[in-house]
Each structure stands twice: as C-alpha cells, then as structure tokens.
Amino acid sequence: MANKITLNMITQRSVEEGVAMEKGKTTPEYFEACSIIEMHDDDVKALGLVPNQLVRVTSECGSVVVKVVKGRQGLYPGLAFMPQGVWANQIVPPRTQATGEPQYSGFPVTVEPANGERRKSALELVQGAVGMWRGDQ
Amino acid sequence: MPKKIENVGCPYCGVCCDDLVVTVSDDGKKILEVENACAIGNQIFHHATGSERVTRPRLRQPDGTYKEISYDEAIDYAARVLYNAKKPLIYGFGSTNCEGMAAAAKVAEKAGAVLDNCASICHGSSFLAIFDNGYPSCTLGETKNRADVVVYWGANPAHAHPRHMSRYSIFPRGFFTGKGQKSRKIIVVDPRHTDTAQVADIYLQVKQGHDYELFNAFRTALRGHEIPEEVAGIKREKILEVAEIMKKARFGTIFYGMGLCHSDGRNHNVDIAISLTRDLNDYTKWTIMAMRGHYNIAGPGVVWSWQYGFPYCLDLTKDVAHMNPGETSSIDLAMRDEVDAFFNVATDAAAHFPIEAVKHLRKHPWITIDPNICMASEISDLHIPVGIVGVEVPGIVYRMDNVPIQYRKVIDPPEGVISDEELFERIYKRLCELEAEEAAKGKAKTTPVGVHAEE
Numbered sequence: 001m002a003n004k005i006t007l008n009m010i011t012q013r014s015v016e017e018g019v020a021m022e023k024g025k026t027t028p029e030y031f032e033a034c035s036i037i038e039m040h041d042d043d044v045k046a047l048g049l050v051p052n053q054l055v056r057v058t059s060e061c062g063s064v065v066v067k068v069v070k071g072r073q074g075l076y077p078g079l080a081f082m083p084q085g086v087w088a089n090q091i092v093p094p095r096t097q098a099t100g101e102p103q104y105s106g107f108p109v110t111v112e113p114a115n116g117e118r119r120k121s122a123l124e125l126v127q128g129a130v131g132m133w134r135g136d137q
Numbered sequence: 138m139p140k141k142i143e144n145v146g147c148p149y150c151g152v153c154c155d156d157l158v159v160t161v162s163d164d165g166k167k168i169l170e171v172e173n174a175c176a177i178g179n180q181i182f183h184h185a186t187g188s189e190r191v192t193r194p195r196l197r198q199p200d201g202t203y204k205e206i207s208y209d210e211a212i213d214y215a216a217r218v219l220y221n222a223k224k225p226l227i228y229g230f231g232s233t234n235c236e237g238m239a240a241a242a243k244v245a246e247k248a249g250a251v252l253d254n255c256a257s258i259c260h261g262s263s264f265l266a267i268f269d270n271g272y273p274s275c276t277l278g279e280t281k282n283r284a285d286v287v288v289y290w291g292a293n294p295a296h297a298h299p300r301h302m303s304r305y306s307i308f309p310r311g312f313f314t315g316k317g318q319k320s321r322k323i324i325v326v327d328p329r330h331t332d333t334a335q336v337a338d339i340y341l342q343v344k345q346g347h348d349y350e351l352f353n354a355f356r357t358a359l360r361g362h363e364i365p366e367e368v369a370g371i372k373r374e375k376i377l378e379v380a381e382i383m384k385k386a387r388f389g390t391i392f393y394g395m396g397l398c399h400s401d402g403r404n405h406n407v408d409i410a411i412s413l414t415r416d417l418n419d420y421t422k423w424t425i426m427a428m429r430g431h432y433n434i435a436g437p438g439v440v441w442s443w444q445y446g447f448p449y450c451l452d453l454t455k456d457v458a459h460m461n462p463g464e465t466s467s468i469d470l471a472m473r474d475e476v477d478a479f480f481n482v483a484t485d486a487a488a489h490f491p492i493e494a495v496k497h498l499r500k501h502p503w504i505t506i507d508p509n510i511c512m513a514s515e516i517s518d519l520h521i522p523v524g525i526v527g528v529e530v531p532g533i534v535y536r537m538d539n540v541p542i543q544y545r546k547v548i549d550p551p552e553g554v555i556s557d558e559e560l561f562e563r564i565y566k567r568l569c570e571l572e573a574e575e576a577a578k579g580k581a582k583t584t585p586v587g588v589h590a591e592e
Contacts, residue, residue, distance in 0.1 A: 012297075012395060022181045074329060074330035076328065089488065096469055098463030099404055100258065100462040101259075101399060102258060102399075104399035106345055123512075126488065127515060127516060129492050129495060129496055130496055132201065
C-alpha cells in the first residue's frame, strides 16, 4: 500500500458536468459533478482507498482536494480523469507548447489520501486564488 | 393557453440542434417544457427564467461587495477601461451570436485591443493544422446521408455533443444509408472506454498522448509498408484491420476532439489526422471534421476572418491585424503579463483557464459580460448581464461544419436587459465620445517619439 502514486491526468467533459454548469457554477450540482477524480481500481487499491474518499491531487503547478469516484467509463491503470472545470483547472499546467492551448490532458500528477482535509467550493477556490475570498457568505 | 414554439435552436454545443419545441406560458414569461433537447440543452432553457438571473450591471465596491448600477454607467466604465488600457484583451464569444461578435470586433479595433475567442483553448490547434495542411471536410448532412464508416478520434460525443450520434453520424437513416446504424461501421479511438466507445463496432484503446504514432502507423500501413508489432498500445493486426476498413469505405468521416487538441503535439496531432484523410482519398472518399464545442464557436472564426482575415488571436494594437498564436493567444499573453485589462465575454475564463492564468489576468481591471452568474462574474470589477442568445435574443450561429443557422427568440429577456450586440454598439459609441472629448481638450493621445507618458 503506497501513500502516494503518480498518474497521467486527463481533464475532459462529462454530461453531468454540462448539466450542472448550465444550472450554475455555484450550485451543489456543479460541486458534486466536478470536484471528483476517476482512477483505475488497481490504483485506488494501491492507495489503500475505497470509492468516495478524498484525495489530494498535485501537479507541477498546483494542488486540489477531490473525491475518488468509480467511473462508468473505463480507464487503464496509470490513467486518471477529472471533469473539466474549476477543480481540474487548479492543477492544469498553463504551458501551451506555443499554440495558446494549455496542457489540459496528459500531465503528471501525484495522488495521496487527503486525511482530515475538505473539498473547497468553486467560489472559495477561484476567489481564494485571486485574493477575493471573504469566507462563507 | 400556453404557446408551443417549433424549430427552436439550442444554445449549447456545436451540434446546434434546431428541432427543439419549447412550450411557453400564456403570459410569454415562463418556459414550461422543452422537447427534443438533451439534458444539457433542457437545463439552459429552464435556467433562463430561474429566479437567480442578474438583471442590472453590478459594480464592485471598495468593501468587496457588488452594487447595482445603470447600463449607462456600466457602459461608461467599460469604455473608460478600454480607453485607458495600453493593451486590453477581449476574450470569449463561444456563446453569443454573430451580430454580437461583429459589434465586439468594432470595439476591439477602436480600442486597439487583442481580440480572441475560445478556439484559443479548444480547437485553435485545429486552425493551426488547417493553415498547414488544409481541411478536407463536409457538412453533417453528407455524413448522415452517405457515411458507411465513422471514426470518433479523441472525442466523446455521448457526453460532449449528446445528440450528434443520433442526428448525424450513427443512428439516422439517410438517403444512401437507409439501414441507419446497420449500414455503418463505427470506430472509436480513445484512451478511456467512453460511453461513445460502448456503441462502437471497433474500439482502439490508444495510450494517452500517443495518437501521433498511431496516425503514423495507419499512414504507413496504407502505403503498404511494414509497421511494428504494436504501436501506441494497439496491436499490428488491429491497425491493419482498421486500415482495410477505412480503405474499403464508400464514404468516411473522421470526427476528432480534445483528445488531439489538448494533448502533447497539439496541432501536429490534427495535421497528421488531416494527412491521413488526404491519403485515404487516393482510395475512396474521406472527410474530417472538428467537433467544435460551443454552439457558435465557429462564428467568430467566420466573422473575424471576413472582417480581418484571421479567425482568432487577433492583435489589433496596430493599424494592421496580426495573428500568431503562442504570441497573441489569451493564455500566452496572460502568462507573460502582456495585457492590462480583461473583458470576459460569453464565456467563463475564471473557471476554464488554468488558475495560474486567471491570477495573472486579475491583476488588472476585469469586466464580465454574461447572462449568468459564473466564476468570471464573481471575480469581476464589473458584471454586465445580457440576454441569452437562442432563448431571449435571436441571431445567426455557425454549426460545427460552418453551416449558419438562424436562432429564434422564445421569450423576452428580463425587463431592461439588452443584447451583446446593443451593449457593444453602445460601448463603441462611448469610446468615440471619449476620443472626441480628449481631442477637444487639445491633448494629443499619442506621445512624442521617445517619450512614454506616465512611465
């Protein structure tokens, strides 16, 4: 049982994310649809986790706490998925290979159990990053 | 009596479904039912008349809260930000009509701004590849009526373009494809076994980031040369089998998405996909199509190409337009701190840009023009609400295959709320007034050579 593993992260769409986004980015639906990570069963086991536990995901440029979810769309071991949106973009590297397009898919992350930590809301993450977070209003 | 409105267009994804039926309450104010739309489209229409709509511009106060102001005040504020900025960036436009895009371009030109749209972080790679290699494409109707082989490469329409498969590519019975799905072979290439892969006849689980090698293997095999036993996680026999199916197709279409554009190689993944399509045309008829994201993200490409000759990343700071993604793209400009004001229009850069880029942009004035509360509106200095295109504002939108569709209006916007087009026309007028006021004062805006004002 490892306490940290390295995975290859892709961030893409999900229909739940699309529906929740159109309902509103400050809604509980958006929070549940996007603050998640999907991994292969082997990788979840390697971390000694079961679904619905929280993990800290860290890339070369950031870190975010999300929930491990058993996805319907199968991944191979070593590949991880997060729906596009506020949580994924806390860790997406802004490097563009001189094309204008950030590295939204195919960047290394480490995943570790997030003991005692909590998921932050979309507003807390974004406003917090730019120094505008005023606490729960 | 509630009123049924037919042939309504859906303002969500690039499929631009125009067969929605919307039932509106007898006072014309509430949307009661939406037929034919997918779950996402449905949500857009119901959300439009929700109680949480913002109906007046909101200006950030020193204590961090928002205060409602009039449209006139908001327009004056926005025009002054543009007038005072040395290099403002006006970004977004995935979700508005072409009329709004043309009006915004007029403002950008007057302000000497950088004008960019969501292609920059989406199918911009495709544009780069198209510049290099061409675009052997078709319209969606041709795929529906003719295609007997359909490839989804790095695209997941089941989640991103929910009615794409049922309207155009797999299930419909077309003129020469009367047996519908039975007359077509569906091939899906993706590192994940997606819900789209579920409906495929053949699924290739490519190793993430290795699509270029796989395209290379296909091109090599098609030319009759040897290929290795395994490429990008796919066995040789499988590659040869699929290459043979492609060669024997009567009419094929490759649909591709972010799997190519967002991974290592970016535009090169797309240009080799185009090369494969061109190669296949030595044997039979093949076409390729970018799975464009927003319902009118093809719009700015068309409108600005017509206005300036370039589809995105337009630097309008000089007398002639200049374009060089990597230099003039929103993310690259943000990361190098090269812009000093940001307009977020019909998009949500605060949610969908990498947070590092958001932090850079937020050092400067940030104005959001959007119907809804989103992350961008919540970190703005000024949020100006506008009517929702396709629901409250009619207009032209361009589908993923660049077919223009006239969207209808089904209800009135909340009282007093204006359209993007009207807003930009008024900002333009205010900019002209500011210029005239400055000229009347006799103070030239341009400083003498070799002298920089305020530095």
